[in-house]
Amino acid sequence: MIETASLRFLGGTGTVTGSKFLVSCDSGRVLVDCGLYQGDRELRRRNWAAFPGTVFDLDAIVLSHAHLDHCGFLPRLVRHGYSGPVYCSPWTAEVAAIVLRDAAHLQEEDAEHAARRGSSRHDPPLPLFDSADAEKAIGLFRPLPYGRTQPVGDLHDLTVRLRRAGHILGSSTVEVRAEGRSVGFSGDLGRGSHPLLAPPDPVPAVDALVVESTYGDRRHPPRDLERLADPIRRTIARGGVVLVPAFAIDRTPLLLMALRELMRSGALPTVPVYVDSPMALAALDVYRQAVRENSPEIAPAVRESPTDPFDPGELHLVPDQEQSRRLNNPPGPCVLISASGMATGGRVVHHLESLAPETRNLILLPGFQVAGTRGRALLDGAKALKIFGQYVPVRAEVVGVDDLSAHADADGVLSWLRTAPEPPRACYVVHGEPGPAAALAARIGTELGWCAVVPHHAERVLL
Template sequence: MTSLTFLGAAGTVTGSKFLIERDRQRILVDCGLFQGDARWRRRNWDPFPVDPASVSAVVLTHAHLDHCGYLPGLVRQGFTGPVICTPGTAEVASIVLRDAAHLQVEDAQHARAEGYSRHDPPLPLFDTADAERAIRLFAPSAGRVEVPGGATVDLHRAGHILGSAFAVLEFDSSRLLVSGDLGRQEHPLLLPPELPPAVDTILVEATYGDRRHQPLDHARLARLIRATTARGGVVLMPAFAIDRTAVLLHELTGLARDGLIPRLPVYVNSPCWQR
């Protein structure tokens, strides 16, 4: 008998963790941090519902923090199995986890200095050593992988960010598809999601399931940039760092190439680059 337990991304869009259990085998698909309101962030400190050492493997669909950011915490609590992901996810997630660990330690130090934590001393959820141990568990794969215990995992292109995939898990003759986050057909830098194979059960994201994405209004963006620079202003553009910044830079390059905006210096603020 196979069971599926939602350990995150239920009631909120963050903290994606899906525990699949069959006989004595446990596979965790995604291992994300809860983000947003304090009531969700506090859940990162809850004990993991099962012994992390009993988890056979973790499958990462992609490298966004809400899908991979709890991995160092899981390792800190005893997980030692393989982390199955695409080569692209392994590269991007390594950057993300190191940065997350740095911020965890920095936040704890700031809380200690300012005295606003209820804990004495305030501690990080995980540190750089935990992140490095997690990264060493990465098992990048471009094809079907056998998981300790007998199941197999096959990763297919999802078109969400670099390296993103949806996972097809097979237990004997039963096949489960976990979508992760899916990309759009018209992404300017990535190939579109692959067509899924035949499966028995699908677990699909639904963050944008009730709406249609509007296409980028190139003319409006160019008009706003021209109007701001004409009066000597600076255009400050907040962007969701992974993928969105690359798409925005691609768009700005195209607008400048086509003469729709003046050629201007573009500065990208990133904590990874600052260090």
Template sequence: MNTAVSFLGAARTVTGSRFAVTAPSGRTVLVDCGMYQGARELRRRNWSPFPLRVEGIDAVVLSHAHLDHCGWLPRLVRHGYHGPVLCSPRTAEVAAIVLRDAAHLQEEDAAHATRRGSSRHTPALPLFDTADAEKAIDLFRPVPFDRMTPIGADARVRLRPAGHILGSSTVELESGGRTVVFSGDLGRDDHPLLCPPQPPPAADAVVVESTYGDRRHPPRTLHHLAEHVERALARGGTVLVPAFAVDRTAVLLMALRDLMRSGALPTVPVYVDSPMAQAALEVYRAAVRAGDLQIRDEVRGRAHDPFDPGELRLAHSPQESAALDRLTTPSILVSASGMATGGRVLHHLVHLAPNARNLILLPGFQVPGTRGRAMLDGAAAIKIFGEYVPVRAEVAGLDDLSAHADAEGLLAWLRGMPAPPHTCYVVHGEPAAAAALTARIRHDLGWCAVVPELGERVLVQGRAA
């Protein structure tokens, strides 16, 4: 019997990454344990029973700390998992922040549903709670990059920097005599803060993401950001940026610093209203100060704060957050979540979306079924807290700040493999994006490439000598 890979999430969709690698002995390693986000039909999968025996999982390996790659871990713990969770040291730091915030939001949403009587259960149940998150965090076992680490008797794992967010990794997993490489989420070569992804090693199979598998990013420029923001500030509006708390907020603040220091934008107050984003910024600052090798040479070891545009202001308490809805002077307000699925940004949308002076700037991929995607697609109203809120504010999308490699970047990373794998599996993308990247891999590289089905189990065949 050969080593097998089971696709338990992120198959023909861009969320919920979970992949199980099972050796001939039956020992299993789970690579990523992500939460489904987006449309209701996808979110319901978070409540589905886990398809494998939890007792049979030797270890979990996390590629990085985004919720769609680590957010289901507390639920796995609730189901009885108590083995190690291997990840890079920075992922351990950031994922702890992400999971605590996610548990808090789960508890808040359940309490809100109980008050409204909108749940099937009384009281409403969270997917997981703070106790589950803390148990999951206690299982983190940080491992350094570029070191082969044993997992049980018949598996080993090595992590390499992926350049997507701080701590993000590609995963090389040797199991039962076969090697499978997982891209996780790959970063861009021109990320302003992080070094490019390291090339992959030789492998029998490779599992690659395809978030932007059907498109090419325009050259990274701050022109579009400056144009949108300047127009809103000139009409006296507030720029509301629903930004991912991890990495996107840091990159956005760096961009605003450059624009304000160059005079391309006026220096106005920039508010960060997300406890998770503020905590993540501290991890990023520590990495810069410590000279972390993931950080680009031109940023590493800077004496000044690269994330302060000049008038950076942090909203800590709920009262400070609420006061931001009454701003009377042109300002920029950065709040989470990045696709407007939850968090403090929802309260700001209620107050700011109805006013045509304001700008809602969406700097990154918006999963179908989210409020961010609805606004980007021109929705005249969005539903928040059970009521519809009119969207009269200008809405603009911005791919310039995306931290995902595009189709060319994904292909370039794959070309870096020393030899072709037996099979390339294309995951973590909408159907059109996954299909487009699969076609490019077949045509440009001449490889066997497929888009697996959810729940599909495949045997890992050895590559040709």
């Protein structure tokens, strides 16, 4: 019955992490995004909570893109028995495989570390999921080209369709049609001026629309790479190291493109640039493949370039741990790009331990930092960080820049919403902290005249 079609917000509400949205009807149930919670302890505890209902009731999962806060909970559901299809774009299938394998490795490492230190409440400490779970999840991927309508189950009363979102390679907006009702999901929406990717496709005609609000109360400044160049130039001049905690997916390629532009123009001296993240190196290979194959997701100017768009001139790729350890004390001025992007784990934490206490160094934060992460603490002016159980002083210069953000700002989201052929009956504002979500909902109501609502966690609405 049409009245039974519903939408439930199981994550990504009141926060920019853990996105999960459940569409239910008589014909079946589809989970749109399957994100891991990151940030403060209370949010991370949600990752251990039981999934509402049972995973055996799910007929399909759809991933909007490969960032951990949209796909990272998938191996956990697989561990508990999910074995159905996972629809995503072909490039998302490539990139998400890298992300999930890395996440499983970190989960296993964290459990081993806790066992050695005796720092867990559990005996023995267990990972949220392991590499076997990740491999099973990757085996469920069903690549779905943009624009193709995919039935879920044997009936055609429940379908999914993907369109280009322009956020990272493979990112998609998602349309679900359920028994005569329809709901669209922005996923994470890209910027129209993205230097690497083509812009998002227009909004489809839907009854309800779920839209992100990461930057819902902000406008990105006009792209000006001098904001990036100035602190780097200062650091190099004083003999320091530029440490960049960067998201391996998209942010690292974008940063390399920006450094290439600045160094080739003379705005920055050419110094060694190190990429120290196995996941970033694997993702960079996929991005290079997309450029070589002239993927329509890549911006035309990049596809037409005769040279490698990701090589600033002295690019050094760091695959192994011994090379990484040597970079805790680099021999001279350089740019060191390492993951994770919010400094919650990975090799960058070791670099922070060594480099943060030195005043000549720079910690450059080129992306959104979730509350409760080391990256956010640094942006908020922390004078010390807790790393491996001990506090490390922060004397290095800390600078945040938004020029490389892959998220649309408030104006960008509004511009995308204006492409809708007709107003939805309701617009649900998610994937934002409370202030930005409320601000964007207010603008949608005022400027577009739509019914815009910020839903609560676990709230259910009829479609």
